[in-house]
Amino acid sequence: MKKSYLEMSKExxxxxxxxxQEDFKTEEAKGHSxxxxxxxxxRAQLELAMPMLDILNSQSDMNTILGNDTRNYGDLDGxxxxxxxxxxxxxxxxxxxxxxxxxxxxxxxxxxxxxxAFGVNGSTPxxxxxxxxxxxxxxxxxxxFQITEQFGIEMIPIPMDSNGPDMDLVEKxxxxxxxxxxxxxxPKYSNPAGxxxxxxxxxxxxxxxxxxxxxxxxxxxxxxIHHLYKDIQDKILNILDECTKAGNPDMVYIFASTSKISFPxxxxxxxxxxxxxxxxxxxxxxxxxxxxxxxxxxxxVRFFNGIDGLHEHMKKHADILRPKFEAVLEELxxxxxxxxxxTWVKPRGGYFIxxxxxxxxxxxxxxxxxxxxxxLTAAGATYPYGNDPQDSNIRIAPSxxxxxxxxxxxxxxxxxxxxxxxxxxxxxx
Amino acid sequence: MKKSYLEMSKExxxxxxxxxQEDFKTEEAKGHSxxxxxxxxxRAQLELAMPMLDILNSQSDMNTILGNDTRNYGDLDGxxxxxxxxxxxxxxxxxxxxxxxxxxxxxxxxxxxxxxAFGVNGSTPxxxxxxxxxxxxxxxxxxxFQITEQFGIEMIPIPMDSNGPDMDLVEKxxxxxxxxxxxxxxPKYSNPAGxxxxxxxxxxxxxxxxxxxxxxxxxxxxxxIHHLYKDIQDKILNILDECTKAGNPDMVYIFASTSKISFPxxxxxxxxxxxxxxxxxxxxxxxxxxxxxxxxxxxxVRFFNGIDGLHEHMKKHADILRPKFEAVLEELxxxxxxxxxxTWVKPRGGYFIxxxxxxxxxxxxxxxxxxxxxxLTAAGATYPYGNDPQDSNIRIAPSxxxxxxxxxxxxxxxxxxxxxxxxxxxxxx
Numbered sequence: 001m002k003k004s005y006l007e008m009s010k011e012x013x014x015x016x017x018x019x020x021q022e023d024f025k026t027e028e029a030k031g032h033s034x035x036x037x038x039x040x041x042x043r044a045q046l047e048l049a050m051p052m053l054d055i056l057n058s059q060s061d062m063n064t065i066l067g068n069d070t071r072n073y074g075d076l077d078g079x080x081x082x083x084x085x086x087x088x089x090x091x092x093x094x095x096x097x098x099x100x101x102x103x104x105x106x107x108x109x110x111x112x113x114x115x116x117a118f119g120v121n122g123s124t125p126x127x128x129x130x131x132x133x134x135x136x137x138x139x140x141x142x143x144x145f146q147i148t149e150q151f152g153i154e155m156i157p158i159p160m161d162s163n164g165p166d167m168d169l170v171e172k173x174x175x176x177x178x179x180x181x182x183x184x185x186x187p188k189y190s191n192p193a194g195x196x197x198x199x200x201x202x203x204x205x206x207x208x209x210x211x212x213x214x215x216x217x218x219x220x221x222x223x224x225i226h227h228l229y230k231d232i233q234d235k236i237l238n239i240l241d242e243c244t245k246a247g248n249p250d251m252v253y254i255f256a257s258t259s260k261i262s263f264p265x266x267x268x269x270x271x272x273x274x275x276x277x278x279x280x281x282x283x284x285x286x287x288x289x290x291x292x293x294x295x296x297x298x299x300x301v302r303f304f305n306g307i308d309g310l311h312e313h314m315k316k317h318a319d320i321l322r323p324k325f326e327a328v329l330e331e332l333x334x335x336x337x338x339x340x341x342x343t344w345v346k347p348r349g350g351y352f353i354x355x356x357x358x359x360x361x362x363x364x365x366x367x368x369x370x371x372x373x374x375x376l377t378a379a380g381a382t383y384p385y386g387n388d389p390q391d392s393n394i395r396i397a398p399s400x401x402x403x404x405x406x407x408x409x410x411x412x413x414x415x416x417x418x419x420x421x422x423x424x425x426x427x428x429x
Numbered sequence: 430m431k432k433s434y435l436e437m438s439k440e441x442x443x444x445x446x447x448x449x450q451e452d453f454k455t456e457e458a459k460g461h462s463x464x465x466x467x468x469x470x471x472r473a474q475l476e477l478a479m480p481m482l483d484i485l486n487s488q489s490d491m492n493t494i495l496g497n498d499t500r501n502y503g504d505l506d507g508x509x510x511x512x513x514x515x516x517x518x519x520x521x522x523x524x525x526x527x528x529x530x531x532x533x534x535x536x537x538x539x540x541x542x543x544x545x546a547f548g549v550n551g552s553t554p555x556x557x558x559x560x561x562x563x564x565x566x567x568x569x570x571x572x573x574f575q576i577t578e579q580f581g582i583e584m585i586p587i588p589m590d591s592n593g594p595d596m597d598l599v600e601k602x603x604x605x606x607x608x609x610x611x612x613x614x615x616p617k618y619s620n621p622a623g624x625x626x627x628x629x630x631x632x633x634x635x636x637x638x639x640x641x642x643x644x645x646x647x648x649x650x651x652x653x654i655h656h657l658y659k660d661i662q663d664k665i666l667n668i669l670d671e672c673t674k675a676g677n678p679d680m681v682y683i684f685a686s687t688s689k690i691s692f693p694x695x696x697x698x699x700x701x702x703x704x705x706x707x708x709x710x711x712x713x714x715x716x717x718x719x720x721x722x723x724x725x726x727x728x729x730v731r732f733f734n735g736i737d738g739l740h741e742h743m744k745k746h747a748d749i750l751r752p753k754f755e756a757v758l759e760e761l762x763x764x765x766x767x768x769x770x771x772t773w774v775k776p777r778g779g780y781f782i783x784x785x786x787x788x789x790x791x792x793x794x795x796x797x798x799x800x801x802x803x804x805l806t807a808a809g810a811t812y813p814y815g816n817d818p819q820d821s822n823i824r825i826a827p828s829x830x831x832x833x834x835x836x837x838x839x840x841x842x843x844x845x846x847x848x849x850x851x852x853x854x855x856x857x858x
Binding site: 038040041043046049050051052053054056057058060062069070071072073074101102103105106109110113116117118125127143146147150151263264265266284287288289290291292293294295296 | 467469470472475478479480481482483485486487489491498499500501502503530531532534535538539542545546547554556572575576579580692693694695713716717718719720721722723724725
């Protein structure tokens with residue numbers, strides 16, 4: 001059993017620090033160049049979808065099942081068979097889905113932009129309001145927070161535990177404050193915590209009684225089928241169904257894409273919501289564009305050949321990703337367990353491992369890693385305005401480097417965690 | 430020589446009307462179903478780009494010249510070689526170009542939306558202003574007008590002649606009214622008039638002295654290489670160069686796409702403007718999306734293999750489109766010349782023929798054509814708010830039907846023009 005750093009004397013800490021500094025110099029001399037900053041698929045994952053490029057060729061029938069030519073203008077809401085595929089993936093009905101371009105982030109941005117400019121289904125445009133607020137479960141996805149920040153929306157952090165956001169707090173805000181217009185959620189294998197919302201949390205979401213008629217849940221189901229294991233897979237309740245049952249049929253927008261299934265940047269994205277919401281969105285979207293890339297939609301439909309094909313494909317991704325996650329987790333377990341200088345959750349899917357360092361250490365750890373050539377997401381990025389009040393949370397993205405590189409990067413990471421923690425503890429000795 | 434309708438007596442007109450009504454019944458009995466409403470490429474044109482689908486396959490090198498993997502995230506502003514291709518097409522420098530998604534209309538929409546929300550390079554967001562106005566050369570592109578209408582921007586029609594917009598009026602508004610923030614232009618083979626701006630017009634644009642610092646020219650060069658003939662091709666002055674020379678380097682946004690070169694909906698689009706403007710756009714766009722479809726950019730680059738390849742490809746389009754335009758023009762010449770009931774211009778490129786009926790006849794003509802099964806763009810659509818004060822302009826889109834169908838549709842069209850004109854003339858007899 002290792003000795004907790006918290007129980008060490010000043011003398012012991014100083015001795016440890018000296019040893020860690022030696023290790024630090026050794027690693028520095030190696031000149032690492034590794035990146036764990038972003039949830040980017042690795043090369044082997046990209047190879048998985050290469051046969052998709054053979055699916056359509058100059059001899060292909062380019063018509064949809066209904067006989068529409070995918071090469072020409074039309075089908076603003078996406079071709080029927082791709083709406084079906086995305087609906088199956090998102091576990092909703094086809095009529096509740098619009099397939100868009102290559103980026104679900106872009107759909108989210110446009111959804112916020114549209115609400116700012118025009119309101120939601122006839123409500124007052126948010127630009128005309130003195131105050132617009134969003135709830136932001138933390139730690140969360142930095143790009144969500146950047147969208148609301150860009151539009152000057154006030155962000156309120158909501159703590160998360162292993163069941164999801166603190167629903168007492170969510171209910172307090174949503175049900176009482178009409179300036180609260182939304183909440184950002186990554187409900188499954190969350191970014192970055194890797195947790196999935198419990199049934200109770202989803203049900204409490206569905207039964208919210210928003211003070212604002214134009215309050216919506218922004219349900220970014222980015223990792224809906226992105227499991228790491230075959231035997232243990234998280235399952236969350238269907239938020240659209242539950243909202244409908246609870247008398248809140250229009251309260252949720254669900255977003256998803258194939259960016260981490262086919263190709264990042266060349267996938268298809270979709271929004272799922274009530275038909276009433278879709279009608280409003282389409283009434284604006286029809287002025288924004290004539291339509292999205294339907295040839296790419298057809299390519300996806302024919303390649304995956306239905307939801308079963310999607311799931312089969314995701315197993316191949318899991319086989320590539322799992323060893324990378326395990327390389328990190330093994331190192332964390334081996335090196336940090338029992339030291340009381342950090343906590344982490346072992347995720348069953350998604351793209352991230354969330355590490356909580358001792359308060360006041362995250363920035364120092366990220367800086368030290370950078371000094372050793374290992375790039376991490378900026379400390380604080382997982383909080384609105386980049387401000388982690390505890391300076392504790394670090395998002396680790398193991399997907400891009402190889403498992404071997406991940407092992408090296410993890411060694412560097414734990415070294416920096418140890419050194420930063422010792423330095424922090426010595427401040428108060 | 431045919432007798433002008435204007436010179437006919439009531440008796441002659443009544444006789445003519447009876448004969449035309451007989452023809453109308455004959456055509457009605459045929460049950461036509463033809464569409465000349467939108468600038469949609471025809472099937473044969475779509476076939477031209479089918480070999481593009483063979484360009485990338487599972488064995489392809491997917492890296493850019495710089496070694497970036499097009500399959501992964503990155504290159505927000507587009508891959509370098511596609512920026513070069515679009516720059517060459519738009520006759521600007523690569524550094525002045527961002528390549529975006531599949532729709533230049535979407536770029537225009539987002540550019541307006543961004544200006545509404547955030548202003549232009551630091552100016553006051555338009556939403557905070559009491560009045561925002563756009564100048565709209567007429568007849569113009571209905572989808573431009575729909576964008577500005579959706580955002581509540583006041584649209585001021587500006588008459589056009591065969592040289593372009595009435596520049597006296599443009600200068601009067603732009604140089605004196607700080608609420609005038611933009612002007613919609615289709616400078617080459619304009620939609621729908623088919624005319625190209627004269628050098629004098631372009632120069633007067635470049636030398637505007639806008640009262641508003643955030644005034645921009647929205648230069649939709651949709652038909653920049655869309656010639657119909659090999660020997661007579663319009664050439665317009667380079668607006669970005671001329672603006673720079675005139676001390677207005679940031680005053681113009683240029684838009685273009687390959688929607689009518691490769692595939693509508695599956696092409697690539699681009700914006701060209703000053704680097705200062707691009708920096709500002711990218712500072713917002715980086716929150717809106719992680720990037721556009723770079724695999725499709727690579728597909729376009731490798732298929733067209735440079736600007737010469739683009740031009741060669743456009744010759745094939747011209748060969749398909751020319752007979753369709755000629756079928757309409759021949760019918761107009763044969764049947765309407767000398768009757769004094771309509772004028773039209775023979776375009777040398779683009780996608781439309783603009784027909785000016787006798788005042789007060791456009792709606793009637795379009796309705797009659799619809800009754801005979803020939804769908805035209807709604808009368809008035811070429812004017813802001815769908816309001817053609819003369820009720821005169823009709824946009825004919827000859828691209829989608831076959832030449833044989835176009836011949837039939839044109840016969841129907843001239844019949845309806847004649848009948849509507851006779852009815853109008855009889856009102857005042």
